[in-house]
Amino acid sequence: MNRIKEILDKKGIKQTWLAEQLGKSYNMVNGYVKNRRQPTLEVLFEIARILDVEVKELINEEKK
Incomplete structure (x- = not known):
């Protein structure tokens, strides 16, 4: 679930707001x-x- 942090950071959203x-x-x-x-x-x-992303973006690790 660490993808949530990446998306929050990318969008400039704070955890308190979420x-x-x-x-x-x-x-x-x-x-x-x-x-x-x-x-x-x-x-x-x-x-x-809320973050306007697909659920799979929250659970899939990006492949490098």
């Missing part, structure tokens, strides 16, 4: 970003909607 949009605590979102927690599928789809 937490507000999701109705979750900052600590919960920070857990997703730092890969200490895994969001439910429902939350994963909501994150994708």
